[in-house]
Amino acid sequence: MQIAVTRGDSRVTPIDPAQFDDFDFHDGDRLAVLPAREAAKLPVTWGDRHVEISPGRAIRVPEQWKLFDFRTFRIPVHLITLTGAGPETLDLIGGAHLRNYENQMGLFPGMNFVDVGCGIGRDAFQLMDYLSPEGRYLGIDVTRDSIVWCQRHITPRDPRFSFHHFDAVNELYNPFGRRRTSDFRLPLPDASVDRIGLASVFTHLLEDEVLHYMREFRRVLKPDGRVHASFFLYSQAALQAARSAGTTAWAATFLHRLSKGVYANDPAYPRGAVAYDEETMRRLMQEAGLATDRPFVKGAWSGLFGDEAEEGQDAVILRRA
Numbered sequence: 189m190q191i192a193v194t195r196g197d198s199r200v201t202p203i204d205p206a207q208f209d210d211f212d213f214h215d216g217d218r219l220a221v222l223p224a225r226e227a228a229k230l231p232v233t234w235g236d237r238h239v240e241i242s243p244g245r246a247i248r249v250p251e252q253w254k255l256f257d258f259r260t261f262r263i264p265v266h267l268i269t270l271t272g273a274g275p276e277t278l279d280l281i282g283g284a285h286l287r288n289y290e291n292q293m294g295l296f297p298g299m300n301f302v303d304v305g306c307g308i309g310r311d312a313f314q315l316m317d318y319l320s321p322e323g324r325y326l327g328i329d330v331t332r333d334s335i336v337w338c339q340r341h342i343t344p345r346d347p348r349f350s351f352h353h354f355d356a357v358n359e360l361y362n363p364f365g366r367r368r369t370s371d372f373r374l375p376l377p378d379a380s381v382d383r384i385g386l387a388s389v390f391t392h393l394l395e396d397e398v399l400h401y402m403r404e405f406r407r408v409l410k411p412d413g414r415v416h417a418s419f420f421l422y423s424q425a426a427l428q429a430a431r432s433a434g435t436t437a438w439a440a441t442f443l444h445r446l447s448k449g450v451y452a453n454d455p456a457y458p459r460g461a462v463a464y465d466e467e468t469m470r471r472l473m474q475e476a477g478l479a480t481d482r483p484f485v486k487g488a489w490s491g492l493f494g495d496e497a498e499e500g501q502d503a504v505i506l507r508r509a
Contacts, residue, residue, distance in 0.1 A: 189226055189239065191249060194218040205239050208247045209336055215262075217253040231363040236266055238363050244355045246364040248333050259313055261341060267334050270361065271307040272388060282310040285387050286318070288499045292485055293414035298322040299382035302374070302408070304401070305329055305389035309338045312349050319348060326376070327351045330362040358392070359457055369397040374404045381408045383415075388501060390419035392459045395450050395472070402476030402506070409508050415478075418487070420463035421502035422451050426490040433491025435500070440489065469504060479509040 190202035195217050202222065203211055221227035221237050231238045236248035250266035256275035268275045289295055297320035303311050306327030315325055325348060329335050335353040342349050354372050357365030384405055390398055405415050422442055430440045442451035442463045449468030453461035464472075466484070473479060484504050488497035 190222045191239075192220045192222050194220075205241050205247060208239075208241075208249070213253040215253065215255040219249050219251060219253060221249055231359075233360045233363070234266075234269060240364040243366055246332060246362070248331070261313075263308055264333075264337065267308045267331075267337060268310075270331060270334065271310050278310055279313075282314040284499070285311050285385065286314045288485075288503070289383065289385055289416050292498070292503065293383060293416045293505050295383060300324045300380060301326070302376070302381050302384045303327045304384060304386045305392075306334070306338070306351065307331065308334045309342050309349075309351075311385060311387070312338070312342060316346060316349070321348075323348060325349045328354055328374070330354055330356045330358050330365060332362070358459060360392070360460060369393065370400045372400070372404070374408050376408045378407055379410050382410055382413050384409070384413070384417075386415070386417040388418055390417050390464070391462055391501065393462060394459065395447055395464075395468070398464070399472050399476060402472055402478055405506060406477040406508055411508060413507065415506035416503055417506060418485075418499070418501035418503040419469070420461065420489065421469070421484055421487065422449070422463035422465040423492075426492045429492040430490040433494075435489055435491060473504070473506065474509075477509050478506045480505055481507065 189205060191205060191208065192202045193200040195214055221230065221239060227237060236250050238246055239249055240246045248266065254265035255262045256265050256268060258278060265275055268278055273281055297318060301315065303325065306312060306329050309327060312325055312327055319325065327338060332353050335351045338351040343351065352375055355365050355367050356362060356369045356372060357367070393401070427442060434440050440453065442453050444452040444455045446452050446458060449465040451463045452458040482505060484502055486493040486496055486498050487502035488500050
């Protein structure tokens, strides 16, 4: 299997997929996996074709290689879009995340911050000017391409920022993943973390996966540590409001019950969007040894709360029980 690269009117010599990470792609290059007959058998999500090079090493091949200039970085656009929005909102949404974290759980420059589902480093860019020399950031994601990009471009410029790939299988983000979420252990000592942020991560996890992550949070949090985890809070009132006032780019119906209190929007891709009712979320918190000091954060996604919405999705602020 090879990857054909067309640059302008000329075709570059096809490259082996193992060369993908190190190849000097140019803005506007068009890519195609060959032979087409074999490429057609590969999984495709959001226009990217997934190619497994070896166990634990897979790549996303977009139809076109586009770059976005941001804060002296040149970022592949197909990796930015995995964060749920395009490059034009990279700074806007990243800034909103930091304000939400500051408002809902508090931040301080010398903190150890863990970003679960960091993607291309959208929140890392925001924290570069915020963290003090003593502050530290760890970004974790299941999309290997995003982590490799961050390791090669962000960490060399700012060693306070490190990134870790977790090869968990996910039908949308990492279809060739070799491990389960329950296999994952945060690469951190016990009681070492001040703040953890998860922006739209629980929205893509099943019940046992959420519980596993919560138990890991309980392990690594300092006694005064906090977690901000956004999610979709399921209720009939929210679903009714979403029919006419919802803000998601897709119809939020959550008609498919996965387990008691857990609902998927699309049965073909259950992790594409998952919602939890309040009883289930509180039960998972309790089982994990976590608690919250405040009501759930009101999200704007359903339109239920109108001007009272505090951020885009609902969220829970967690602490050690």
